[in-house]
Amino acid sequence: MTPFPWIDVFVIGGLVLFNGVFAMSELAIVSARPARLRVAAERGSLGARAALDLAANPGKLLSTAQIGITLVAVVTGAFSEASLSHPVAERMIGAGMSPLYAERLASVAVLGLTTLVSLIIGELVPKQLALRHTERIAIIAAPPMAFMARAAAPLVWLLDRSSRGLLTLCGVTPAGEQQVTAEEIHLVFAEAARSGVIEEEERAIMTGIMRLADRPVREVMTPRTDIDWIDRDASESEVRAAIRNSPHSLLPVADGAPDNIIGVIKVREVLAQLLIGGPLDIEPLIRKAEIVPDQIDAMDAMRVLQQAGVSMALVHDEYGHLEGIVTPADLLTAIVGNFVSHRDDGDSPMVVEREDGSLLISGALPADALADLTGIALPEHRDYATAAGYALSVLKRLPKEGDHFNDQGWRWEVVDMDRRKIDKLLASRIEPVREDAAED
Numbered sequence: 001m002t003p004f005p006w007i008d009v010f011v012i013g014g015l016v017l018f019n020g021v022f023a024m025s026e027l028a029i030v031s032a033r034p035a036r037l038r039v040a041a042e043r044g045s046l047g048a049r050a051a052l053d054l055a056a057n058p059g060k061l062l063s064t065a066q067i068g069i070t071l072v073a074v075v076t077g078a079f080s081e082a083s084l085s086h087p088v089a090e091r092m093i094g095a096g097m098s099p100l101y102a103e104r105l106a107s108v109a110v111l112g113l114t115t116l117v118s119l120i121i122g123e124l125v126p127k128q129l130a131l132r133h134t135e136r137i138a139i140i141a142a143p144p145m146a147f148m149a150r151a152a153a154p155l156v157w158l159l160d161r162s163s164r165g166l167l168t169l170c171g172v173t174p175a176g177e178q179q180v181t182a183e184e185i186h187l188v189f190a191e192a193a194r195s196g197v198i199e200e201e202e203r204a205i206m207t208g209i210m211r212l213a214d215r216p217v218r219e220v221m222t223p224r225t226d227i228d229w230i231d232r233d234a235s236e237s238e239v240r241a242a243i244r245n246s247p248h249s250l251l252p253v254a255d256g257a258p259d260n261i262i263g264v265i266k267v268r269e270v271l272a273q274l275l276i277g278g279p280l281d282i283e284p285l286i287r288k289a290e291i292v293p294d295q296i297d298a299m300d301a302m303r304v305l306q307q308a309g310v311s312m313a314l315v316h317d318e319y320g321h322l323e324g325i326v327t328p329a330d331l332l333t334a335i336v337g338n339f340v341s342h343r344d345d346g347d348s349p350m351v352v353e354r355e356d357g358s359l360l361i362s363g364a365l366p367a368d369a370l371a372d373l374t375g376i377a378l379p380e381h382r383d384y385a386t387a388a389g390y391a392l393s394v395l396k397r398l399p400k401e402g403d404h405f406n407d408q409g410w411r412w413e414v415v416d417m418d419r420r421k422i423d424k425l426l427a428s429r430i431e432p433v434r435e436d437a438a439e440d
Helices: 006-031 034-042 046-056 058-094 099-132 134-151 153-169 182-194 200-212 236-245 267-276 298-307 328-336 367-374 387-395 435-439
Strands: 250-254 261-266 290-293 313-316 322-326 351-353 359-362 404-407 410-418 421-429
Touching (some): 099 134, 236 267, 290 298, 298 328, 359 367
Parallel strands (some): 290 313
Antiparallel strands (some): 250 261, 351 359, 359 421
């Protein structure tokens, strides 16, 4: 009986491991995060640079890896069947099996066992390792893969062009550079908060910053009806009363009405003049305020404020009418939420959760905050900025107290009107109707 070829077994095992190296390298380079590879490349890692080059050309990488995997798989199958089938068949015959069946069964057994070992050791285990140590393996594996790509350049080119041509015939355009979307970044923030990498407050702040560029300035401004202002011809007592009743450090100056704002004064400069004594004259203290259209985004408004002489800008609509004012405090509030110190003592919070689970919502609550609070979907391009605007967009008319509507799983009721403005909304979840109850 022929001695069992253990050396051939070790050779086959080496080929299986070689197959695992190709599979692991391919998945690691494809899955590696470019940002981490760039950091390593900037620190002088040649492997990281090679990984970035291969990841930038996935067709070349996949062709190179597939050449190695296919070549090793063919050699492994042929070598295992040629070197192990006969010794295994001899031992089956020695155990009393018919020579005809022993030869066939030996071939099947050798190929089956080799395939199983190749799947486990040559595919599954290496890919699991690649997913657990992606960047580290990518940096180590990239230089040999790049060398192999250069060595087999003609064949790699042929495979890459052939696959691209077939994709084109199928109507599939070549994949360009992957772009990270805002939704993906929000999901990363949410996952980081769930795993404890960042605090929930940090997630909320980063999400607010991300949304700032997508929000028109009219969504973050202080509306005209809420502006504290001083009349140009106000007496000293009226100026003192306006400063005493306002928490702001800047106050617009108007000529008769808020629609005719001519500038802004700094409260500290007025107080300094009052401390000196003598008649008060606010005219020399009036500074020009920048004017911004209401449809520019909040980030553009922030740039205007950074370059302005005073940190307040007037927001006008397309017809030149004053819509409101925007300050750095408004932008900060849009990012982190309202501050208690920014509200007057008599003001109520924007949202109050009642004992029955319903929500008492201020009509001035920003629309984005309303969507986050209730989970409703709002149009990407909308012409309203608050919860009151959302209600008006659904009702299509000016409501009365007690009017209600159902939308996206919520019942919305107008519970308080301030003249023609929706002041308070009551939102209650609509319980789904059970099928058995409907049948009854």
